[in-house]
Amino acid sequence: MRIGPDGAVAHTAVHRVARRFLEPIQDILVLGLGVALFGLMVRALAALLQQIFVPTIDFRVVIAEVLFMLVMVEVVRLLIIYLEEHRVAVDFMVELGIVATLREIVLRGVTDLGWQQIMAMTVFLVALGALLRFADLRSPGRSRTDHLPVAESLTDAVSSRRG
Numbered sequence: 001m002r003i004g005p006d007g008a009v010a011h012t013a014v015h016r017v018a019r020r021f022l023e024p025i026q027d028i029l030v031l032g033l034g035v036a037l038f039g040l041m042v043r044a045l046a047a048l049l050q051q052i053f054v055p056t057i058d059f060r061v062v063i064a065e066v067l068f069m070l071v072m073v074e075v076v077r078l079l080i081i082y083l084e085e086h087r088v089a090v091d092f093m094v095e096l097g098i099v100a101t102l103r104e105i106v107l108r109g110v111t112d113l114g115w116q117q118i119m120a121m122t123v124f125l126v127a128l129g130a131l132l133r134f135a136d137l138r139s140p141g142r143s144r145t146d147h148l149p150v151a152e153s154l155t156d157a158v159s160s161r162r163g
Helices: 012-052 059-085 090-108 115-134 150-162
Strands: none
Touching (some): 059 090
């Protein structure tokens, strides 16, 4: 243990040892979460495939399963970013919040919700949308076009070369 010029204890060795042992363990836990989420996605996909062979299709169940899959894809993507960069991507968390909220609205049905709940969800979705659009949430490594379809990305690339 070293004592600095101001009399404070330097914890650099402790931090180095903690990072050396705890980060790989944390990576293994995150990897386990990813495997568990893949299992949930396979289960949801099996349930969705079973809906094909049912004589009457319940629209809410099908949409709920599809949106559940989208939520799981976003969470797995968040875990992958965490494993690569060792940070939580806030922009993906905001997107996840939007998709999860829309899933709940579809599951319950707008007609079954009270006006207070509809207003709260509306304000929540507008706030998340404003954060995603106007806040600088994207990491320096990702650009605005990372989430655009290929055609829009190509259009942006071509127009930037001309200008």
